[in-house]
Amino acid sequence: MGDATSIDPAALEMLQHAEGCGIDTAFSRADKMKPCPIGETGACCRICSMGPCRLVGKDAEEKTGICGADLPTIAARHFARQVAGGVAAHSDHGRDMAMTLRAVAKGEAPGYKVKDEQKLMSVAGYMGIATKGREVNDIALDVADKALEQFGQPHGEIVGTRRATPKRQALWKKLNLTPRAIDREVTEVMHRTHEGVDLDAENILKSALRCSLADGWGGAMISTDISDILFGTPSPLSSEVNLGVLKDDQVNVVVHGHEPTLSAMLVEASRDPELIEYARSKGAKGINLAGICCTSNEILMRYGIPPAGNFLHQELAVLTGSVEAMVVDVQCIMQALGPLAQRFHTKLITTSPKAKIPGATHIEFDEHRAPETAAEIMRLAIDNYANRGAVHIPNYHEPLIAGFSHEYLNYMQGGFHRGSFRPLNDAIIAGRIRGLAGVVGCNNVRVTQDEGIVEMIKNFVAKDVMVVVTGCAATAGAKAGYLSPEILDACGPGLREVMEAIGIPPVLHLGSCVDNSRILTVLTQVATEGGLGDDIDDLPAVGLCPEWMCEKAIAIGTYFAASGAHVIFGVSSPVKASSVATELMTTGWEAMVGGDLEFIPDWDEMLARSLELIDAKRAALKLKEYDPSQFGDSGDSPYFAAIREYLDEAGKAETVGSAVYPLAEGHSHDHGHSHVGEDA
Ligand code: BF8
Numbered sequence: 001m002g003d004a005t006s007i008d009p010a011a012l013e014m015l016q017h018a019e020g021c022g023i024d025t026a027f028s029r030a031d032k033m034k035p036c037p038i039g040e041t042g043a044c045c046r047i048c049s050m051g052p053c054r055l056v057g058k059d060a061e062e063k064t065g066i067c068g069a070d071l072p073t074i075a076a077r078h079f080a081r082q083v084a085g086g087v088a089a090h091s092d093h094g095r096d097m098a099m100t101l102r103a104v105a106k107g108e109a110p111g112y113k114v115k116d117e118q119k120l121m122s123v124a125g126y127m128g129i130a131t132k133g134r135e136v137n138d139i140a141l142d143v144a145d146k147a148l149e150q151f152g153q154p155h156g157e158i159v160g161t162r163r164a165t166p167k168r169q170a171l172w173k174k175l176n177l178t179p180r181a182i183d184r185e186v187t188e189v190m191h192r193t194h195e196g197v198d199l200d201a202e203n204i205l206k207s208a209l210r211c212s213l214a215d216g217w218g219g220a221m222i223s224t225d226i227s228d229i230l231f232g233t234p235s236p237l238s239s240e241v242n243l244g245v246l247k248d249d250q251v252n253v254v255v256h257g258h259e260p261t262l263s264a265m266l267v268e269a270s271r272d273p274e275l276i277e278y279a280r281s282k283g284a285k286g287i288n289l290a291g292i293c294c295t296s297n298e299i300l301m302r303y304g305i306p307p308a309g310n311f312l313h314q315e316l317a318v319l320t321g322s323v324e325a326m327v328v329d330v331q332c333i334m335q336a337l338g339p340l341a342q343r344f345h346t347k348l349i350t351t352s353p354k355a356k357i358p359g360a361t362h363i364e365f366d367e368h369r370a371p372e373t374a375a376e377i378m379r380l381a382i383d384n385y386a387n388r389g390a391v392h393i394p395n396y397h398e399p400l401i402a403g404f405s406h407e408y409l410n411y412m413q414g415g416f417h418r419g420s421f422r423p424l425n426d427a428i429i430a431g432r433i434r435g436l437a438g439v440v441g442c443n444n445v446r447v448t449q450d451e452g453i454v455e456m457i458k459n460f461v462a463k464d465v466m467v468v469v470t471g472c473a474a475t476a477g478a479k480a481g482y483l484s485p486e487i488l489d490a491c492g493p494g495l496r497e498v499m500e501a502i503g504i505p506p507v508l509h510l511g512s513c514v515d516n517s518r519i520l521t522v523l524t525q526v527a528t529e530g531g532l533g534d535d536i537d538d539l540p541a542v543g544l545c546p547e548w549m550c551e552k553a554i555a556i557g558t559y560f561a562a563s564g565a566h567v568i569f570g571v572s573s574p575v576k577a578s579s580v581a582t583e584l585m586t587t588g589w590e591a592m593v594g595g596d597l598e599f600i601p602d603w604d605e606m607l608a609r610s611l612e613l614i615d616a617k618r619a620a621l622k623l624k625e626y627d628p629s630q631f632g633d634s635g636d637s638p639y640f641a642a643i644r645e646y647l648d649e650a651g652k653a654e655t656v657g658s659a660v661y662p663l664a665e666g667h668s669h670d671h672g673h674s675h676v677g678e679d680a
């Protein structure tokens with residue numbers, strides 16, 4: 001095992017256990033397989049079979065491939081293809097959500113319904129769909145069809161872009177960056193980066209910007225909106241996180257992947273009295289559902305189902321020997337799970353026709369018979385309980401609060417009908433809050449698991465920067481205790497004062513990676529609320545992806561840049577070999593769209609650069625210079641006192657899935673009728 005493994009004690013314990021069992025993990029495989037230094041930096045082109053061409057050596061920037069392509073073109077082409085891959089993944093997920101909504105509207109998807117009518121109305125509103133006096137399912141059908149149109153419409157522009165600030169929309173139009181249709185933008189990038197088409201790095205990167213916008217304001221936004229419509233817009237609730245949420249005396253079912261459609265049905269199945277009784281008949285005390293990666297975030301946000309961990313925990317969960325079934329759909333699923341599951345009793349179950357794994361059992365999920373499929377999977381897991389061997393569950397579980405949404409933040413700051421961001425904007429203007437940071441994205445074995453993410457969160461809150469988190473970064477923060485109310489004690493004085501006054505924590509879990517679209521709409525509202533300029537590029541805000549791993553992360557970083565945000569990634573730059581491509585994506589993009597994408601592998605430098613960017617925006621807005629000595633502790637607010645008391649009870653009572661904040665009147669979101677594992 002190398003020295004850079006994890007800061008998570010549960011992971012360290014499991015890695016030692018793996019070593020003892022003689023089992024490989026991504027961590028140990030990374031020691032044996034170093035990244036290819038040519039591909040890592042974007043200096044390898046394998047687009048045609050005259051190559052692959054590798055532009056290396058001191059004079060690499062003067063060299064060309066066989067066809068004459070130079071380093072900027074090769075690096076930009078590869079980067080643009082990564083963006084297209086990420087956009088395709090998020091958007092195809094969005095398409096599936098739209099298909100499900102369509103089936104629901106037509107009465108063809110038993111088990112699902114429109115759960116959040118308020119959200120349906122607001123989505124119909126921005127899509128320009130009439131709602132007055134119409135049946136819910138008729139509106140839902142139009143919303144689903146409009147969403148599906150976004151993928152292949154021959155004319156027009158992606159409707160979600162209308163939610164950007166007027167200034168941003170005008171800028172995109174002027175630069176010809178407004179995405180037209182999701183599939184079209186992906187296809188066009190694949191075409192332009194085919195051998196012998198777009199050979200101008202600047203132009204290639206510009207097409208990557210437009211393509212990425214088809215994700216943030218298109219596919220990802222559709223995913224978030226329709227998930228909210230079908231499963232409820234999140235509002236805060238408590239849960240627990242880390243491998244310790246697995247239970248040694250219950251049937252453990254772990255969902256892993258991204259889409260909420262099947263996992264939400266498994267939530268229902270795990271609460272089905274008949275199935276719980278069946279589990280008991282097999283000697284288990286109950287059914288325990290937990291999650292990995294973003295499907296975990298989806299059901300954490302809405303039902304309080306506890307995450308067992310983030311991306312690098314997927315193998316570790318199986319290694320506990322306690323998982324009866326790991327149920328996967330799409331994205332971020334390691335092929336290594338196949339052979340690994342075979343060394344334990346764990347049934348690895350693939351469910352998407354798009355994603356099969358050698359060694360797995362395939363039970364295809366179909367939204368037209370979702371409850372039956374979920375029950376079938378659950379029964380298989382229960383039947384497997386008897387096959388359990390030795391169990392090693394590390395005893396680490398942290399309390400956390402999750403479930404924040406744009407809608408809920410509006411509500412906390414003024415009510416659903418007078419929703420506003422005034423208190424937040426005023427606090428930023430006054431300097432109580434120095435700025436905003438989004439800390440998002442993956443785990444990556446090339447850096448110490450969770451270290452960069454947690455370093456950023458810890459330092460930001462201490463320096464009065466309010467933080468929003470999504471994806472595996474949210475899980476990392478939660479595992480380290482930064483999503484518990486105790487975090488208030490780690491806050492700078494100004495931030496603490498504001499959080500106590502508004503009644504929200506300083507690190508807000510906004511959901512899965514597609515829910516980064518929530519950050520776009522939150523930033524847009526902050527920008528248009530008044531006092532902080534009039535577009536995202538005016539805001540004292542940064543977006544960070546310290547431990548990025550996949551193409552989706554690249555797509556996200558790019559659409560934030562195209563939306564005007566300064567974005568910093570860690571690990572290493574996929575265009576590092578080309579100083580020209582690097583320049584184009586930093587100073588070039590900043591001049592063009594106000595945002596940019598930098599890669600800074602060192603955590604201290606990443607933090608320093610973030611604060612520098614935030615302070616520079618404050619100065620440009622002529623805001624007061626940030627001065628932490630101005631503000632003092634206001635003492636505990638009743639909100640947090642109540643939450644603290646509540647969590648103190650956590651050891652004694654079941655807290656998972658309980659709403660922890662007051663809900664608005666007429667608030668249509670629910671978090672299920674009973675707690676996980678609780679008797680029905
Ligand atoms: O979609 S953060 S490792 S799970 S890609 Fe994958 Fe990265 Fe995790 Fe969420 Ni997002």
Ligand code: SF4
Nearest residue numbers: 045048051053065067
């Ligand atoms: Fe080499 Fe050009 Fe072919 Fe790329 S497209 S592999 S640079 S010849």
